[in-house]
Amino acid sequence: MAGERRYIGRRIKRKEDLRLLTGRGLYVDDIHLPGMVYAAFLRSAYAHARIKSIDTSRAEKLPGVLGVFTGEYFKDKVAPLMTAWALTNADLKPIKWPVVAYEKTRFTGDIVAVVVAEDPYTAYDALEAIEVEYEPLPVVVDVEEAVKPGAPQIHDEAPGNVAFHWKFRGGRDFEEVAAEADLVVKKRLINQRLIPAAMEPRAAVASYNPGTEELTVWVTSQNPHVHRLIMAGSLGIPEHKLRVIAPDVGGGFGSKIQVYPGEVIVARLAMDLGRPVKWVETRRENFLGTIHGRDHVDYVEVAAKKTGEVLGVRVRTLANMGAYLGTAAPGVPTILFGLMLAGPYKIKSVDVEVKGVLTNTTPVDAYRGAGRPEATYILERMLDVLARRLGMDPADVRRVNMIEEAPYEAVTGLLYDSGKYREVFEKALKLAEYYRWREVQSEERKRGRLIGVGIASYIEMSGLAPSRIARATGFGLGLWESVLIRVHPTGKVSVYTGSHPHGQGEETSFAQIVADALGVSIDDVEVVHGDTEQTPFGMGTYGSRTTPVGGSAVYKAAVRIREKARKIAAALLEAREEDIEFSEGRFYVKGSPEKSVTFQDVALAAYTAEKLPPDLEPGLEAVVFYDPENFTFPYGTHVAVVEVDPATFKVKILKYLAVDDAGVIINPLLAEGQVHGGVVQGIAQALYEYAVYDESGNLLTAGFNDYMIPTALDVPDVESHFVETPAPHNPIGAKGIGETGTIAATPAVVNAVLDALAHLGVEHIDMPLTPYNIWKALKESGVLAKLGKGR
């Protein structure tokens, strides 16, 4: 990236801190409008049922209730929701998600009736007064059951419950490489279902003005323009009459990409009732009705030589999609998963088939990492298993296979952009003192202590994405990003980005990019996002795309402004444009630095407009829609050291170290924060979290009590290091750092735990590795008896 760096690369505290940390943020629940009423949703009592009748009469009579609305009311007024990622060549079925169920419910999050009342307490009282008569239908929650002949049918459109069947082959035929292999390691791996559980639950407020026929919806969204587009379609109103505002959003992790029934319902009712309507999800609803993540059963085969060289990987996956196909859902276990199955390795054959399977559970969609953690888990787990079978050190197996450096065209056809894969790997091992820990491990083993070391190397595709590729895979729109930068007459700058950061801190990092490009103070730059009336159409924040794609748009727009400013400066200084230099916020004539004007002078001149060159319009702003040429490919190696209690099997993480190459780091403080948070979420999957359904489709982990999100006391200090190889395909060189931690930490920690148990002959245990799950696996395999009483 050309230009002076006064802000980029510095640990600058978030501009948003003052507002967010002092409680001055504005979340959807903080919106209070005159005459506002409150909606509450009755959700299905059964995971699969026919609705025989709904008696709302008692509820309607409660004082303060404006009305009770069922599927009958909505079915002709609002179109059902459909996925926006209609995979091509995958026989994708048109699964419809009615905003309020009619005739049938398909999971316990399905909305059966909506109450609107003067206050939320009355609304919840009224929910209890609604009587629904259901005819329960057979339920299926498990993917392996759901694809068996005779399994309960969830949608008529998808016979056998298969919503899509996606196939991908890269490189040589798997059978062919397997024939050349010395061994083929097979495993059935479970990547368990997780619940995003953002701190702020979802919410929506809708207000309709019959005079202007304009509908305004405040909603918890990671992509307000996408929300507007899809909602306008579902509601049947013109897109330009719908304004979507996503104010401060308290985390999403992917769960706020989805356009949900809730926001569509309140929008419709605000129009019909002529009163603003608010709905704020309860935490229980958040667990039941907001998308879940992961949930694969993967049948994996790895063909390898005795040297540890991996020739091919074959994966057959049943991906649990839940009861409906979410907004981005079909792309997650396919494009974002299958294409990553070569990892940072010189694998010669990748063969993957994925069935997207419908079940009577909450829909599964993009959750932090989205597909890439699942792929990385498979490779990293299998490499450890392979190492064990071959009697090799897991580090050596990775050395045998790792790509030296990029650019590199992977067997999947992806062009890995840049990086020194081997060097970063060795650096991580060195910094983590890998070999010292190996010594500690064998010493302590003699004393009965169970210490394990785990490595995970990963590569991911982020910076989603080149539009031509997104479109080729069936994505509903392009995946560019937009920005409008407006310089005001005083030289202060407003940046209206199409991204929608919700905790990541781009109000700061984008301001750093602009301040450096224009030579202004970071305090003079304001980043605005989230309101479709203010910002150009944008694709939003997910897939670690905000900095590489949104930030690149910002940079290009800032450069465009600087170039226009240079022309104005030339006119003001009565010099030729080629002779104008720019430094520290001043334009000056080459060779005579005393002849200069400030950026602020130029800004004012752009608006006074009297001295502009004849071909230049007044004003100083730029709009850029930036469509990247390629994905970016962050990569790195993480190392975890754990100790397993030999009596209780509780795992303690003794050390966690990450070396990540996410290209140019705009703000190390924010980037480290992303690594820390991501690693914690990765550890959470490895050791704590899992969503459990009973056979009837009831979610048994529908709250923080039962769903174990680790606390600050459960997680270690995370040591984070960066290596910066600039991304060659975008102008700022950034690759994205939002998901690396979640991708790497899960296999690093699982590998470490299994490493601690390796000498006992345990090869694999499915996650989460809670003390009980470890104990159970050891018990079932007879290892527990070996450990004996002495422990």
Place this chain on the structure above:
Amino acid sequence: MYPASFQVFIPASLEEALELLAKYGEEAKVLAGGHSLIPLMRLRLAKPKYVIYLGKVPGLSYIREENGTIRIGAMTTHGEIAASSLLKARNPLLSETASRIGDLQVRNMGTIGGSIAHADPAADYPAALQALEAQLVVRSVEGERVVGIDDFILGPYLTDLQPNELIVEVRVPSLTGAFGTAYEKLNFRAGDFAIVGVAALVQLSPDGSKFEKVRVGLTGVSDKPVRARGVEEALEGAEAGEEAIAEAAEKAKEGLNPPSDIRASSEYRLEMTVALTRRALEKALARARDKVA
């Protein structure tokens, strides 16, 4: 998470609180720290018509020693019990147990009276209270009675408390001599209720050679907190040492039928009861030995 409608009373004296309870008894709930009651109300699993808040009743929060007994007011918070220097010196089992309850926020709000009255089968205090053979002072408009912990907690969320009664005080011994105590709690995530909790009290002979008295209280492994009497009997009078503990700890699972749930099976809990009993007793023994010298 909106509770059903209810009416709140804020009595300013114990008498007033008891009168309100006498009047509204069955339909009322007293509110102490609220860390068990409010979650239930928010989920509408509890729908009391009346809520009687004890926070403004004076004289229910104290820790003091009288004639070899430590008296603790029912409204004393877990945090106060964890930090009490009196308890740390004279009954460290209770303060150690309190320090392992929930997280800081829970300990700052929750009260010992509330925890006992709620009778969660995995609550921490009851293990210690069993090991300490604690007495509870219960009062109503009709008068006061003193009940042993073993007779008070009857089952999961079930106690001997009558609708018009309040717990006002908890009594535990002030320990002397060569004693040692320890609370071992296994949970999978910090701040969670116990999968298994074991409270141990060891009293050694003055020369430290023999177990004079041993008490072991268990939580999370039965429908109510219990004592591991088999372990106690095996150790009392025996030579003080780790071998004896290892052997006796096996008896901790006798007669137990722990629950199975999504976190862990009954069998795992049984095994952990033995493992934690051993660890708790070993720690208690080491601490008692420190007092012998």
